[in-house]
Amino acid sequence: MHTEFHKGGVRRNSIRFLQSLISRPEFGPFVLLVLEIVVFTARSPAFISPGNISNLLAFTPELGMISLGMTLLMVSGEFDLSVGSVFGFAPIVMWTFYNTHTTSLEIGFLVAMLISAVIGFVNGWFVTKLKIPSFLVTLGMLLVVRGTALYITDGFPQRTWTSDSLLMRVIVGEFRLADLRIYTSLLWFIFFAIILGYVLAGSKAGNWILASGGNPEAARARGVRVTRTKMTLFILTALISAYAGITSSIRVSAANPNSGTGYELEVIAMVVIGGTALSGGRGTIVGTVLGVLILRMMRNGIVLIGVPGLAYNIFIGGIILGMMALHSWLERRHRTGT
Amino acid sequence: MSDELVRMERINKFFGRVQALSDVTLAVRRKEIVGLLGDNGAGKSTLIKILSGALRADTGDIYLRGNRVDIRNTTDAMAYGIETIYQDSALVTELSIARNVFLGREPVKNPRWLNRLDQRLMSEVARESLRKAGITKEIPPTTPISALSGGERQAVAIARAMHFESDLIILDEPTNNLGVEETKGVLRFVRSARDSGHSCIFIAHNIYHVFQVVDRIIILRRGKKVADDIDPKRTTIEAVEELITGLEINKGV
Amino acid sequence: MPNKFRLLMPILGTMAALAMPIAGLAEGAKPIYYWISHGSPTDPVWTYFLQGAEQWGKDMGADVRTSFHSGDVPSQQEAVRAAISAKARGIVTSTPDPGSLTKVIAEAHAAGIPVVIMNTEDKTSGRDAYVGGDNVAIGRRWAQYLVDHNFVKKGDFVWMPVEVPGATYQVLETQGIDSVFKPLGITYEITEAKLDQAEIISRMSDYLTANKSKIKAIIGLGDLVTGSIKRVFDQVGVKAGEIPVVGWGNSLETAQEVLDGYVNAAMWQDPQATSYMALSLASMIAGGIPPGFDISVGTLYEKDKAGTYLKIMQGAKEHK
Incomplete structure (x- = not known):
């Protein structure tokens, strides 16, 4: 009798644990991710081969990093369409400085980051001071930055070098972990995810970010520096996009003024699939990481199992619509339920 | 004069060519509950917004305990111990009760550079102040505001004002959209505020509510102060109504 | 809580359903080839390229897996590596930027997979052969x-x-x-x-x-x-x-x-022929015959020959 009672307790506890797990906003994306892995692996066992996992983990951190910055920005109630342009532009700046022997690679890197910070600042300034919606401001910035990249390069890709500088090894060096080939960019991505996850959920700044997106007027009335919070996040997003672009250019040995085209929408899709509200006030880093993995695996898996090239976007679009339906349904249930 | 907490002196405010306030002077003593009445557009909200830092006066001075102060924004006002509770509660509905109570003044754990929220302290304080504000139902402090009723939301706003030991709590239409029981809770709070050492400015459309709790009534009409020292115990609601609308003013004076 | 599943299921079901017909293509012991384009799927010329690749797959009884990357270098590199993971018999691809495929081609070679570049050449990439115009x-x-x-x-x-x-x-x-x-x-x-x-x-x-x-x-x-x-x-x-x-x-x-x-x-530029020849070369190299040559395509046509090419393209369209 005694043991039976104990068993019942354990079962009840595990049920409660399961319930709390299911009620988390990240549960939907998590199930989707697991299912995706199962389906792709069933279709092609090569999907979980060390080679393909290494492959998947190579490009994922680059889009992932932008998504992290975008998550905070979107939680604060804004978004940034210029991230893809900055992704392409920053490496152009760095390599142009280096290739023309103007500066060393390290200084070029700093200059590129600095210019990107200014881009973020200008975005933030237009949005918070001139009160223009971020959609319009960053759409304009997208064109300005992309145009500048094309103009200063005449459309030509910049030469990249595979010289073994310390900076390059730190940013995106290669090492092996058992059968996997890992880039240090993955470690940076994990590091940024932990830091920003902590900032959003556990810090005072995070409370300000959430409040700025949820109800900016109320937040301002309580003394939250909404303008400064948003400004900082615009700068952060631009910086992390620039860093991701530089990472990418070193890893793939290409600095093309067109690179990063369309990434802004991909990144916003990742963030939204991860459960962040487009209107702000709600979102988690864990959700975003799941969203990143879902879309990246979808892209990788579709090529791997051989979906006809032209049918590619049907899946991506389908997933996004499906997740949106799930979120809106959860939202409604949340509102009426309690 | 020594027990005077706040004095607003000859406040003028224009919106374009419209004069919203002209030469309004208002004083609140310590542990005093003042009712501020007036018709729509009389200038109540404007006056309160100036005091709470949401607006700035064109001319006029504000004194706090006899010292002239410059209230440039809401943060300044809060730093001076002036807390405002608006009718829409000014809460962030996506955030939890605890996070709302401490919004803008979050406690941070050591080491400070980590900027880490002291979530346990926040939860404890939130639970405790909710109880003090008259919520008997057990609501976990991690509950998002969106899941609360109107009265519970108002209680959170009040709990917030009480916790931070504000000297002056301004309640701007706090009983709007509330049920009977919830309204009682708010009125109970206003009465008890005096005992716990707070001063209050209470603004409401419902004169009955005001009569029940305040020590003194101030009336504004078209941006001017028309009465300053009405004792609710020695006057009638009808007399106050006349002053508010100004219809019988000549007879009264 | 079970409600959540009820909503999730149709979504997942749709996904699985979409995955089914594709699985049908991938079945059997057909040799797998990857045809990875840096072009845009909305560029008409690439649909002719694609037809050549599909035709070759049909003629040779091979599973040719195709993808477009619209100039996005990271995503194209990823596709080449996916082909390596899937143990492709051969890879045909086009160069988005000079130098951008050098690394992945080396990886393909390390895995014993030949890489033929079509349409856009990169001489220094280490590719096995080039098919296309100069x-x-x-x-x-x-x-x-x-x-x-x-x-x-x-x-x-x-x-x-x-x-x-x-x-x-x-x-x-x-x-x-x-x-x-x-x-x-x-x-x-x-x-x-x-x-x-x-x-x-x-x-x-x-x-x-x-x-x-x-x-x-x-x-x-x-x-x-x-x-x-x-x-x-x-x-x-x-x-x-x-x-x-x-x-x-x-x-x-x-x-x-x-x-x-x-x-x-x-x-x-003979797009169908380019794809067809590139896949043939890849297959030939995988079979152990090394190519000591590239295949050069491209003709400048004027009014007198325009009808010929118009017919080819119309034919290609009807064929599809």
Whole structure:
């Protein structure tokens, strides 16, 4: 009798644990991710081969990093369409400085980051001071930055070098972990995810970010520096996009003024699939990481199992619509339920 | 004069060519509950917004305990111990009760550079102040505001004002959209505020509510102060109504 | 809580359903080839390339897996590595940027998989063979054609619209053009037309309207821009032949333009044949026969031959 009672307790506890797990906003994306892995692996066992996992983990951190910055920005109630342009532009700046022997690679890197910070600042300034919606401001910035990249390069890709500088090894060096080939960019991505996850959920700044997106007027009335919070996040997003672009250019040995085209929408899709509200006030880093993995695996898996090239976007679009339906349904249930 | 907490002196405010306030002077003593009445557009909200830092006066001075102060924004006002509770509660509905109570003044754990929220302290304080504000139902402090009723939301706003030991709590239409029981809770709070050492400015459309709790009534009409020292115990609601609308003013004076 | 599952299930079910027919293709012990394009799926010429690849798969009984990457280098590298993971028998791909495939080609070779580059060459990439046109030579031929027919002389100005400046084909073509024009003192300007048909016409019309008197000849650096010449001329009010045009001729529109006299000469790059030959070469190399050669394609056709290519392309369309 005694043991039976104990068993019942354990079962009840595990049920409660399961319930709390299911009620988390990240549960939907998590199930989707697991299912995706199962389906792709069933279709092609090569999907979980060390080679393909290494492959998947190579490009994922680059889009992932932008998504992290975008998550905070979107939680604060804004978004940034210029991230893809900055992704392409920053490496152009760095390599142009280096290739023309103007500066060393390290200084070029700093200059590129600095210019990107200014881009973020200008975005933030237009949005918070001139009160223009971020959609319009960053759409304009997208064109300005992309145009500048094309103009200063005449459309030509910049030469990249595979010289073994310390900076390059730190940013995106290669090492092996058992059968996997890992880039240090993955470690940076994990590091940024932990830091920003902590900032959003556990810090005072995070409370300000959430409040700025949820109800900016109320937040301002309580003394939250909404303008400064948003400004900082615009700068952060631009910086992390620039860093991701530089990472990418070193890893793939290409600095093309067109690179990063369309990434802004991909990144916003990742963030939204991860459960962040487009209107702000709600979102988690864990959700975003799941969203990143879902879309990246979808892209990788579709090529791997051989979906006809032209049918590619049907899946991506389908997933996004499906997740949106799930979120809106959860939202409604949340509102009426309690 | 020594027990005077706040004095607003000859406040003028224009919106374009419209004069919203002209030469309004208002004083609140310590542990005093003042009712501020007036018709729509009389200038109540404007006056309160100036005091709470949401607006700035064109001319006029504000004194706090006899010292002239410059209230440039809401943060300044809060730093001076002036807390405002608006009718829409000014809460962030996506955030939890605890996070709302401490919004803008979050406690941070050591080491400070980590900027880490002291979530346990926040939860404890939130639970405790909710109880003090008259919520008997057990609501976990991690509950998002969106899941609360109107009265519970108002209680959170009040709990917030009480916790931070504000000297002056301004309640701007706090009983709007509330049920009977919830309204009682708010009125109970206003009465008890005096005992716990707070001063209050209470603004409401419902004169009955005001009569029940305040020590003194101030009336504004078209941006001017028309009465300053009405004792609710020695006057009638009808007399106050006349002053508010100004219809019988000549007879009264 | 079970409600959540109820909603999730149809979504997941749809996914699984979508995955089914694809699985049908992938079954059996068919040899797997990857055909990875840096082009855009909305670029008409790439649909001819794609047809060649699909035709080859059908003829050879092979599973040819295709994908488009629209110039996105990281995503294309990822696709090549996915092919390596899937143990492809051979990979056919096109170069988005010089040098951008060097690393992944080395990885494919390490896994014993041959890589053939089609359409856009990168000599230093380590590829096993190249099938396609020589873009520098093509640029040179266009420029030379204009010079030889006395359409341009010293001091003249040539307008060169392109879909996306910076694309490899544009870079190489411009090199070839420059090598002819520069010594002769002929100047040129490259303008961006974008990949969207409506936008291409609008941008080109704007530029032409503004610079009509100055432009002595036009070189269409891509298929979409060249195929838009008639519509641009009609909109701006330029008669066929008034301004000489050369450029790419891999679309029905351009072939028709050559027939109608809007375009003087157009380059046909045999897109289906390119894919077909590239996959054949990959298969041959995988079978142990090393290629000591590249396959060069491309013909500059004028009015007299335009009908032939028009027919090929119409045939290709009906065939599909």
